[in-house]
Amino acid sequence: MAEITLQDIIKPENQVYVKTKLMTDKNLSYCPGCGHGTAHRLIMEVVEELGQENDAIGIAPVGCSVLAYEFMNVDMQEAAHGRAPALATAVKRLWPNKLVFSYQGDGDLAAIGTAETIHACNRGEQIVMVFINNGIYGMTGGQMAPTTLPGMKTSTSPYGRDLQSMGNPLKMTELVAQLPGTYYVTRQAVHTPSAVRKAKRCIRKAFQNQLDGKPGVSFIEIVSNCNSGWKMEPVASNIWMEENMFPYYELGDLKVDGQLVEKK
Amino acid sequence: MGELRLMKGNEALAEAAIRAGVDGYFGYPITPQSEVIEYLMAEKPFERTGMVVLQAESEVASINMLYGGGGTGKKVMTSSSSPGISLMQEGLSYMAGAEIPCVVANVVRGGPGLGDIQPAQSDYFQSVKGGGHGDYRLPVLAPASVQEMSDFVPLSFDLAFKYRTPVLIVSDGLIGQMMEKVELFDTIPRLTDEEVIARYPWATNGKPKGKERRILTSLDLDPHKLEKHNFHLQDKYKQIREEEVRYEMIDCDDADYIIIAYGSSARISQKTLQLAREEGIKVGLLRPITLWPFPKQPIDDLVNKGVKGFLSVEMSAGQMVEDIRLTVRERTKVEHFGRYGGVIHSPEEVLEALKNKIIGD
Numbered sequence: 247m248a249e250i251t252l253q254d255i256i257k258p259e260n261q262v263y264v265k266t267k268l269m270t271d272k273n274l275s276y277c278p279g280c281g282h283g284t285a286h287r288l289i290m291e292v293v294e295e296l297g298q299e300n301d302a303i304g305i306a307p308v309g310c311s312v313l314a315y316e317f318m319n320v321d322m323q324e325a326a327h328g329r330a331p332a333l334a335t336a337v338k339r340l341w342p343n344k345l346v347f348s349y350q351g352d353g354d355l356a357a358i359g360t361a362e363t364i365h366a367c368n369r370g371e372q373i374v375m376v377f378i379n380n381g382i383y384g385m386t387g388g389q390m391a392p393t394t395l396p397g398m399k400t401s402t403s404p405y406g407r408d409l410q411s412m413g414n415p416l417k418m419t420e421l422v423a424q425l426p427g428t429y430y431v432t433r434q435a436v437h438t439p440s441a442v443r444k445a446k447r448c449i450r451k452a453f454q455n456q457l458d459g460k461p462g463v464s465f466i467e468i469v470s471n472c473n474s475g476w477k478m479e480p481v482a483s484n485i486w487m488e489e490n491m492f493p494y495y496e497l498g499d500l501k502v503d504g505q506l507v508e509k510k
Numbered sequence: 511m512g513e514l515r516l517m518k519g520n521e522a523l524a525e526a527a528i529r530a531g532v533d534g535y536f537g538y539p540i541t542p543q544s545e546v547i548e549y550l551m552a553e554k555p556f557e558r559t560g561m562v563v564l565q566a567e568s569e570v571a572s573i574n575m576l577y578g579g580g581g582t583g584k585k586v587m588t589s590s591s592s593p594g595i596s597l598m599q600e601g602l603s604y605m606a607g608a609e610i611p612c613v614v615a616n617v618v619r620g621g622p623g624l625g626d627i628q629p630a631q632s633d634y635f636q637s638v639k640g641g642g643h644g645d646y647r648l649p650v651l652a653p654a655s656v657q658e659m660s661d662f663v664p665l666s667f668d669l670a671f672k673y674r675t676p677v678l679i680v681s682d683g684l685i686g687q688m689m690e691k692v693e694l695f696d697t698i699p700r701l702t703d704e705e706v707i708a709r710y711p712w713a714t715n716g717k718p719k720g721k722e723r724r725i726l727t728s729l730d731l732d733p734h735k736l737e738k739h740n741f742h743l744q745d746k747y748k749q750i751r752e753e754e755v756r757y758e759m760i761d762c763d764d765a766d767y768i769i770i771a772y773g774s775s776a777r778i779s780q781k782t783l784q785l786a787r788e789e790g791i792k793v794g795l796l797r798p799i800t801l802w803p804f805p806k807q808p809i810d811d812l813v814n815k816g817v818k819g820f821l822s823v824e825m826s827a828g829q830m831v832e833d834i835r836l837t838v839r840e841r842t843k844v845e846h847f848g849r850y851g852g853v854i855h856s857p858e859e860v861l862e863a864l865k866n867k868i869i870g871d
Contacts (some may be wrong), residue, residue: 301716305578306727315725321714323573323581324727326604332571333578337714339562340534340584341703344716362574365567 252320265483266291268299273314279480281470282310284436285378286317288446289347292453293320293371302345303337305330309351310384310472331366334373336463347374353383356392364419370427370462374452376485377418377465380472381491388475393417395494400475417496419467421498429462430455431501434456434490435469437484448499462504467493512693519659520545522692523589523615529557529630530702531804532613533584536561536575541627559700569594569689573614573813575600576676580605581726583706584712585667589615591683592633592857593624606743606756607728608825611670613663615679617686620852627785629683634829637680638775638802639680645740647747649754650678652772652803656690660765664698669754673746674712680801682825684774684854731777732734752849756799757808762789765794767868768812770834771823774796774854779823786864793864801830802862819843819868823860826850843868 268290274283292398299320306314315322325333329399338346338433355363355377382400383389389402393415399404407415407465421475423431430452434445445468452464470489499507517525524546527535535555537547542693547565555561558632572588579586583702590598595616616637620630639651649669651662661682666677707715717723730736756777761783771779776797786793796812798805809820821843822831828846838844847863849855 257787273841299717300540300719303582303714303716312729315727319717319723321717321724322726323578324608324729326600329574329577329601331568333581333619334572335571336534336536336563336575336579336586337582338577340586341582341715345871362571365571468613475799 250444256393260326262335263469266294268294270319271486272316272392274317277309277474279471279473279483280310281380281436281468282378283482284442284466285376286314288436288449289349289444290320292446292450293345295450296453296455297458298345298453298472299325301343302347303341305333305337305346305348307348307350307354309354311351311378311384328353328354328357329362331359331371331373331375334375335366335369338371338373342372345453346455347439349376350378351378352379352381352391352393356416363422364425367422367463368425368427370454372461373458373463374457375463375465376419377467378470379467379495380470380475382390382472382475384472384475393414393495394474395490397437401431422463422465423506426464428458428465430499432465432499433467433469433497434496435487437471437487444446460507467495469497511638511689514613514691516689517546517692518687518689519653519656519681519850520617520687521549522550523663523679524553525694526660527587528553528559528561529695529697530664530667531559531585531698532587533700533740534560534564534575534579534586535588536564536572536579536586537588538566538569538572538590539550540571540591540594541631542619543589543591543615545686546615550742559697561700563672570601573598576612576614577601577605577608580610581608581713582715587615589617590798590813591617591619592630595633595636599612599636599642602648603646604643604728605756606642606646606648607644608726609674610676610726611667611674612676613666613670613679614676615681618680618682620850623732625781626852627683627823629854630850630852631682631773631775631824631848632826632829632850633680634801634826637678638673638804638833646743647802648678648805649673649750651756652679652799652801653679654773655682655796656685656688656692658693659685660694671710673750675746680773682774692795712800724740725842728818749801755803755805755807757805758797758799759808760795760797762791762796762812764792766792766818767864768794768796768817768820769823769860769864770796770798770809770820770830772801772830773823775823775848778855778857782860782864783859785861791864791869798830804833804837809834809837813838813841817842819845821856821864821868822846824848825854831856
């Protein structure tokens with residue numbers, strides 16, 4: 247019996263997972279354990295599955311995912327900090343048949359870009375906005391974010407976030423869900439296989455909304471970890487996220503088909 | 511002969527935007543230029559040409575809408591006045607870096623800060639020296655009439671796409687608000703999506719089948735690559751300096767003295783020329799049409815011809831005069847005169863200044 251080589255194993259019929267061709271082969275710049283890479287992949291899988299490779303235009307942010315355009319293999323523009331929704335607005339208005347999405351972190355979308363976020367959502371731009379919330383500024387070295395939890399330690403809240411002097415964590419997703427210009431608003435996670443599958447369904451729904459010409463923004467928050475910024479090992483950071491982030495940033499749909507979801 | 515109309519400068523700019531085949535205007539109201547977006551909204555350009563007009567939430571948003579739209583190869587434009595233009599400097603720097611074409615009109619008002627809403631020319635430094643962070647320059651056109659508010663729109667887009675750069679139209683509250691006869695050019699059809707795709711292969715409007723996708727960014731974390739990109743930008747600016755200088759000379763042939771002035775100051779100074787000639791003083795006017803690239807050669811030629819002095823007339827504390835001095839290099843007298851903070855100098859004041867500061871006893 248002939249020996250089985252690696253080439254024999256790597257046959258299409260034996261592959262249980264194939265990386266979407268819409269992710270480049272570049273090494274991700276993210277820390278091991280970070281959720282960004284998974285979120286990128288899900289978006290690109292959805293774009294590929296919807297057959298939109300040649301019609302997708304993405305807007306990358308400033309922050310850890312500043313190089314998102316290196317990894318997502320579609321036409322991409324790199325925005326200034328916080329301005330992605332403004333870029334996406336014009337791209338979609340001038341190319342209504344294209345599939346337009348923005349990708350931003352919490353500092354980008356919920357602090358410096360608050361005005362652009364609120365107004366793109368309020369105008370009801372037909373775009374997909376992806377919001378990665380890990381409660382910290384990762385790229386600049388772990389400073390306090392608008393979404394940093396009460397008491398949470400960061401390099402600019404070294405004794406914990408004091409709500410009296412530093413203000414409250416901003417629930418941007420709850421806020422935009424209230425605006426008439428949002429059509430679909432959901433909060434998901436990508437830290438377990440089941441969460442990933444669910445998040446992907448939501449991302450697909452968001453992009454499908456745009457393809458179907460549904461009125462308004464489809465807004466997806468992904469609560470994610472930042473193990474290096476939180477100074478934890480990846481597994482510990484995911485447990486910490488479940489125990490601390492999820493109670494504050496509750497997962498699930500906030501608005502579906504333009505209707506607010508009733509809390510049970 | 512094109513259609514003749516009596517229009518405000520701001521209205522002429524807006525009408526020219528529609529006729530120039532602009533795809534998108536993204537603006538925010540600010541005095542003294544709000545007529546631009548008001549005119550556009552009233553004209554329903556989407557019905558006329560398919561042009562999109564959107565009132566943004568801020569000047570920050572509007573300039574970034576230009577980044578997005580311009581990055582897809584569409585003709586995009588905004589207008590504002592000084593404080594709003596300051597807010598746009600971040601976006602302009604990014605667009606200079608990412609090489610995104612667009613046109614931005616500044617109807618300058620008095621400053622600094624909130625200043626006032628009267629005409630001024632005190633944004634010269636900001637316009638011609640870069641304005642935002644990093645090493646870059648933007649072509650700057652300075653209209654001196656309502657006619658040029660119209661004519662410079664298509665010209666600006668030609669430059670913007672030829673060099674893949676934002677282009678500034680820098681007028682002031684006087685040019686923006688005054689009414690004059692203007693001959694409008696015939697409408698240039700907007701490019702179809704297919705034409706945009708074929709003409710601008712760098713634009714991010716969806717990865718072409720079988721080709722590489724496009725990235726528009728101003729970021730490169732490798733300093734050597736970023737330096738190389740800067741070399742490329744500097745080469746481009748060198749070419750613009752060599753090929754795009756525009757100016758007008760009035761009565762300079764026999765002139766002993768030269769007034770250098772642009773925009774409203776050039777219009778006012780034309781009257782000064784007349785007053786001076788009536789007194790037997792031979793004065794000419796050099797009017798820079800491009801503030802950057804600055805018309806150095808004609809100034810140099812005038813120095814070599816032996817003119818006895820230059821008076822820079824600006825509605826500012828003296829900004830353009832620095833570029834004149836850099837060109838003249840103390841070979842002859844260069845002085846500045848101007849009222850500012852929203853005050854407009856009279857032709858008589860300019861003549862007085864010419865006598866006191868340049869001609870002397």
